[in-house]
Amino acid sequence: MTSKMALSGYVLVPATEAQDLIATEREWAEWGQPLLTQDQFITREKTVLGSTDFSVTRRQRWVLVPADDTTTLDFLSACETYRRPILVKRPGKDEVERSLSYSVCSVFVPESKRRNGYAAKMMTLLQHKLNPKAEVPKLVDEQEGDKVEGSGALMVKLDEGAEGEFKDGGKYGGNATCSFLYSDIGEYYLQFGWKVVGNRHVEWKPLEEQGDSFALPDDAKWLTAEQLNELGRIDRQHLLSQLHQATAGHDDKAIRFCVDDPEATSWRWLIKRSNFYATTLLPESAPKPIYFGLMLPSKNGDKKDASYAVWMFDFIERKVALLRLRYSSPTAFAQLVGAVRQQAAKFEMKKCVAWNVDLAGLGINLTSEDQDKLDKGERVERFKKELHDGAVVERSGKSASLPALSWYGDKEKGERIEWVCNEYGWWC
DSSP, X not given: OOOHXXXXXXXXXXXXXXXXXXXXXXXXXXXXXXXXOHHHHHIIIIIIITTSHHHHHHEEEEEEEETTOTTOSSOSEXXXXXXEEEEEEOTTOSSOEEEEEEEEEEEEOOGGGOSSSHHHHHHHHHHHHHSTTSSOOOOGGGGTTOOBOOOOXXXXXXXXXXXXXXXXXXXXXXXXXXEEEEEEETTGGGGGTOEEOOOEEEEEOOOSSOOGGGOOOTTOEEEOGGGHHHHHHHHHHHHXXXXXXXXXXXXXXXXXXXXXXXXXXXXXXXXXXXXXXXXXXXXXXXXOOOOOEEXXXXXTOOGGGOEEEEEEEETTTTEEEEEEEEOSSHHHHHHHHHHXXXXXXXXXXXXXXXXXXXXXGGTOOOOHHHHHHHHTTOOBOTTHHHHTSOEEEEOOSEEEEEEEEEEOSOBXXXXXXXXXXXXXXXXX
């Protein structure tokens, strides 16, 4: 852990408009070229994404600067955070509550300033900004033996806080229950309090033709990006039900949470981001995706029991990423997966991936031998029938987008933290 002495002389501050633009220009060399020109990259960030409801209401750029020159354009490093409401279910409580999390992304130190410890300083100071106790917390698994009270994390009843973002004046940082990021540099962020959790996915090849087992029911509904708001509200009801059911009837010591996004702002932001590449990289005459969601209504007519999938097309890695996959039966799973794989084939993608699929819901139980294979970086392919030709993979190392969680909120001794619906839809 970085000492306070080592942090003296540096501060982490919200970027000015000029600093924010320079940070974007710097990132182009790492994440934009050669596919995008610098002007295209800036257009994507500032015009296409910067105007979305997700960015306008939730985004903050941070810059690490000398304490005596906070507006310098020669800042040392930068990152972004997105303020995200979450739903929290605590053991022994009947009600689900609402709280705040922050997702961290775009952590970047320019080549000329690397190997000076600036990233470490920035991530330590970011924890101080986000954590109500202004410190780097213990890792989530190391907190199980601790009791934390008076954390300062903002918590409201479920029906409060929808207006004016928790009625806290839009305070940014210092009020969170947790934060998370997606690491492309292994477990580097472990030293700053972010623990990798849930780095498993299922992977499929595209499907040229659907067989009878994948045939969709007549009332299946294909959804455009603009229609995902409805699905976001349905998903919220399902998540509330899931949070309640998981702890009913037995002694469960888990504090369970999930990201709360009933207007599908994150899904629509990710799709808009990927669509920019479609219109920029593909010929004008090339077919472009129209649908990004599919809903299969439930037989009982209750919307919260519907099965559905939401996805985006990654035109850089040539993959379809399932942002959300919820199914009520193995049959619904087969239909959704088959439809997505066919979309992948239609637009010449190389694979489909879905994070943290509910394997138990398909009757799949991984053995210790399976886990040993996954730990070695090997694919588990013996469930092809249940997964309809899918393979189970556990990501590790660089460029793996490893979800990493940091917890700040109150907890009782012995309680563990469980992230429900840790899926691709919250990546940034």
